[in-house]
Amino acid sequence: MLLTHIRGPRDLDRLTLEQLDQLAAEIRTFLVDAVSKTGGHLGPNLGVVELTIALHRVFDSPRDKVLLDTGHQSYVHKLLTGRQDFSKLKSKGGLSGYPSRAESEHDVIENSHASTVLGWAEGLAKANELLGKQDHVVAVIGDGALTGGMAWEALNNIAAAKNRPLVIVVNDNERSYAPTIGGLANHLATLRTTDGYERFLARGKDLLERTPVVGRPLYETLHGAKKGLKDFIAPQGMFEDLGLKYVGPIDGHDIEALESALQRAKRFGGPVIVHCLTEKGRGYQPALQDEADRFHAVGKIHPDTGLPISASGADWTSVFAEEMVKLGHEREDIVAITAAMLQPVGLDKFAKAFPNRVYDVGIAEQHAAVSAAGLATGGLHPVFAVYATFLNRAFDQVLMDVALHKCGVTFVLDRAGITGTDGASHNGMWDMSLLQVVPGLRIAAPRDADQVRAQLREAVEVDGAPTVVRYSKGAVGPAVRAVGRIGGMDVLREPAPADADRPDVLLVSVGALAPMCLEVADLLDKQGISTTVVDPRWVKPVDEELPALAERHRVVVTVEDNIRVGGVGSAIAQALRDSGVDMPLRDFGIPPRFLDHASRKEVMAEIGLTAPDIARQVTGLVSRIGGRYESEAAASAAAAEPAGTGAAAQSTAAEPVRD
Ligand SMILES: Cc1ncc(C[n+]2csc(CCOP(=O)(O)OP(=O)(O)O)c2C)c(N)n1
Numbered sequence: 001m002l003l004t005h006i007r008g009p010r011d012l013d014r015l016t017l018e019q020l021d022q023l024a025a026e027i028r029t030f031l032v033d034a035v036s037k038t039g040g041h042l043g044p045n046l047g048v049v050e051l052t053i054a055l056h057r058v059f060d061s062p063r064d065k066v067l068l069d070t071g072h073q074s075y076v077h078k079l080l081t082g083r084q085d086f087s088k089l090k091s092k093g094g095l096s097g098y099p100s101r102a103e104s105e106h107d108v109i110e111n112s113h114a115s116t117v118l119g120w121a122e123g124l125a126k127a128n129e130l131l132g133k134q135d136h137v138v139a140v141i142g143d144g145a146l147t148g149g150m151a152w153e154a155l156n157n158i159a160a161a162k163n164r165p166l167v168i169v170v171n172d173n174e175r176s177y178a179p180t181i182g183g184l185a186n187h188l189a190t191l192r193t194t195d196g197y198e199r200f201l202a203r204g205k206d207l208l209e210r211t212p213v214v215g216r217p218l219y220e221t222l223h224g225a226k227k228g229l230k231d232f233i234a235p236q237g238m239f240e241d242l243g244l245k246y247v248g249p250i251d252g253h254d255i256e257a258l259e260s261a262l263q264r265a266k267r268f269g270g271p272v273i274v275h276c277l278t279e280k281g282r283g284y285q286p287a288l289q290d291e292a293d294r295f296h297a298v299g300k301i302h303p304d305t306g307l308p309i310s311a312s313g314a315d316w317t318s319v320f321a322e323e324m325v326k327l328g329h330e331r332e333d334i335v336a337i338t339a340a341m342l343q344p345v346g347l348d349k350f351a352k353a354f355p356n357r358v359y360d361v362g363i364a365e366q367h368a369a370v371s372a373a374g375l376a377t378g379g380l381h382p383v384f385a386v387y388a389t390f391l392n393r394a395f396d397q398v399l400m401d402v403a404l405h406k407c408g409v410t411f412v413l414d415r416a417g418i419t420g421t422d423g424a425s426h427n428g429m430w431d432m433s434l435l436q437v438v439p440g441l442r443i444a445a446p447r448d449a450d451q452v453r454a455q456l457r458e459a460v461e462v463d464g465a466p467t468v469v470r471y472s473k474g475a476v477g478p479a480v481r482a483v484g485r486i487g488g489m490d491v492l493r494e495p496a497p498a499d500a501d502r503p504d505v506l507l508v509s510v511g512a513l514a515p516m517c518l519e520v521a522d523l524l525d526k527q528g529i530s531t532t533v534v535d536p537r538w539v540k541p542v543d544e545e546l547p548a549l550a551e552r553h554r555v556v557v558t559v560e561d562n563i564r565v566g567g568v569g570s571a572i573a574q575a576l577r578d579s580g581v582d583m584p585l586r587d588f589g590i591p592p593r594f595l596d597h598a599s600r601k602e603v604m605a606e607i608g609l610t611a612p613d614i615a616r617q618v619t620g621l622v623s624r625i626g627g628r629y630e631s632e633a634a635a636s637a638a639a640a641e642p643a644g645t646g647a648a649a650q651s652t653a654a655e656p657v658r659d
Pocket residue numbers: 044070072073112113114141142143144145146171173175176177280296339340341363365390
């Protein structure tokens with residue numbers, strides 16, 4: 001067993017080519033065995049085994065920086081850099097599913113948002129140049145990530161510095177989840193097809209070099225003609241047009257060929273692209289046969305068959321998927337957009353039913369938002385389905401293209417709130433704060449499957465402004481019935497009749513947290529604290545009836561699966577102030593910090609977003625404010641005071657009581 005003897009990259013140096021191939025086989029066996037138990041990005045990592053081995057033999061990490069885009073394909077990198085306990089991969093206290101500076105000095109980029117690696121590399125290369133360092137920078141970017149706009153912003157800068165060493169490895173497996181789309185993918189395909197051409201030329205070179213006298217000169221002529229020939233077979237590589245040296249295409253599973261190409265690139269002394277052809281899911285039949293996404297991200301599976309260990313029940317995504325198909329039949333103006341995640345966001349069924357009404361723009365969320373503005377202006381109603389965290393990068397486009405022009409675009413944010421196991425950059429915890437500042441934009445946070453259907457339908461009816469429907473990852477909870485309606489708000493629980501005149505707490509429950517909020521109310525009830533629970537359904541703008549409803553209570557409590565700063569609780573506090581309703585408000589949500597990977601439940605417990613935690617804090621707040629009698633006596637005493645002489649009833653500002 002070679003793998004267990006690899007404690008760091010330098011342990012690779014002593015292995016022969018045969019041993020390296022054996023190591024690659026051992027790593028594949030390890031990956032299938034380990035990831036089938038924990039879940040994770042099996043397909044992408046099976047595709048980069050030889051590439052990662054070659055990278056760590058040619059470059060000297062951590063002095064040289066080996067950078068990975070998105071980082072989901074970092075498992076092999078971890079195995080070769082001293083981390084081989086995958087038993088708790090992506091779980092609390094175990095290895096992260098992405099690079100982690102806390103885990104290793106070999107890790108640099110922790111951000112799991114795609115298309116940023118070239119920017120990182122360009123900055124590091126500039127730093128090396130300015131500081132006179134000879135260290136190398138090598139950035140690995142997938143063909144999918146290469147469809148992201150930021151990659152091209154970086155390439156534009158990289159290409160301008162002809163003498164600044166930087167190695168870019170394009171890991172071209174022809175797929176994001178599904179086959180990679182767009183003009184770039186087509187160009188890469190053209191370069192791939194010259195692969196046969198390269199092999200032809202390589203064979204020709206051997207033959208000619210063995211031909212006495214005329215062979216060599218003839219080869220030089222042919223080689224000189226190569227560019228012309230290549231142009232003839234394949235359009236001139238855009239990379240070379242950009243001024244970037246291009247090496248490839250290289251067989252991304254041939255360690256010898258990889259090392260040769262990487263050594264050439266390392267010595268080049270300027271920006272150079274090494275185009276590697278790899279196979280996502282390589283070496284594992286169940287992955288290779290998975291047409292949808294080559295086992296891009298799997299749950300726990302049977303290693304022999306690749307079949308899921310446990311069947312997943314109805315989840316938020318499938319509820320959306322089915323309602324979208326119904327809407328598609330009812331309204332021909334509804335079109336769908338995805339940023340390279342058709343199936344993960346639940347648009348695959350819509351695409352099957354309406355193939356010409358769905359657009360996969362590649363990993364290009366900013367373009368998706370602007371294209372949606374164009375589609376809406378053109379008379380259609382686009383629904384852009386995207387993970388909440390990935391919409392962060394399109395904030396300006398939502399604000400200045402969609403909202404400024406009052407475009408009827410619906411953004412469906414999946415994976416909103418804490419997702420947990422994919423780490424800090426995957427939590428969908430910023431959307432309701434970022435989007436609070438967008439004039440005219442409306443936000444819905446459905447609490448169950450029925451509300452997803454209802455609020456999606458309400459959203460697509462809005463044509464003069466952007467709408468947002470945001471819901472969690474995974475299984476959708478049981479239906480939460482309303483017992484009444486006040487304004488646009490569903491009443492989920494009324495106080496006991498004895499307390500109906502002035503209940504203690506108005507609890508505003510946002511989205512999927514409704515079951516937990518009802519549990520809070522039960523716990524408060526046990527403390528003799530009466531509660532009204534409402535679900536605003538549309539959390540932006542704040543319901544006009546909310547301030548008056550609040551005033552009939554003694555305390556307002558808001559609970560949301562979003563960062564507290566600028567969230568729904570803040571918006572409600574502001575709405576109360578603007579309405580002249582001064583009363584205690586306590587907003588519960590996600591603290592403004594990056595959250596380590598753990599299960600959603602574990603993260604929620606860590607940040608105190610659980611029913612017992614909330615109930616305990618609300619009980620303390622209510623008791624601090626004093627019993628109902630005291631506060632009313634104080635209020636009536638103040639009212640009796642001649643104006644301007646006595647202290648008015650000390651009104652507690654609507655500012656939330658902070659942690
Ligand atoms: C901004 C952003 N959008 C979407 C995703 C979701 N995502 C993760 S990996 C992936 C596909 C990446 O394809 P590629 O770069 O070719 O890497 P491969 O998985 O093929 O190795 C996508 C779309 C993401 N991580 N970041």
